[in-house]
Structures are given as C-alpha cells and as structure tokens.
Amino acid sequence: MTVASSHGIKTMFVMFDDCWNPEGFLGPQPAPVPSVHNSRWVQSPGANEHTNETMFSVYKIYFLDVIG
Numbered sequence: 001m002t003v004a005s006s007h008g009i010k011t012m013f014v015m016f017d018d019c020w021n022p023e024g025f026l027g028p029q030p031a032p033v034p035s036v037h038n039s040r041w042v043q044s045p046g047a048n049e050h051t052n053e054t055m056f057s058v059y060k061i062y063f064l065d066v067i068g
Helices: 002-006 053-067
Strands: none
Touching: none
C-alpha cells in the first residue's frame, strides 16, 4: 500500500468478491490464461455459497473478526 500511495494510487480492502471463476478447489491450480488479467481469480465465497442464507451468520462472524 505504501508503494501504491507513493504513486497516487488509492487502495480499498475487499472482503468478498464475485469476479471470475465461480468455484475454487484444493490442489494444483490451472495455469494462468495468457493476456487475461487475474484469469484464475476465484469468487469468494464461491457461487454455491454466496446465495446460501444459512452461511450468512458465518460470513458475518468472519467479517467482524477481520475488521475488528
């Protein structure tokens, strides 16, 4: 963040992200796609979890713990 700031770039912390690949997995990961920015980025939580309302309380605990 210091380097970004020294170049006039502002940063923002992101807790959850729904860009790119819908589900992550354990183990070896696919190789990056040439010329595609963040080509293997994975949504967090994954697509199956971000609409699962039973998980919302878990996400809230995680969020509050991190920002606390």
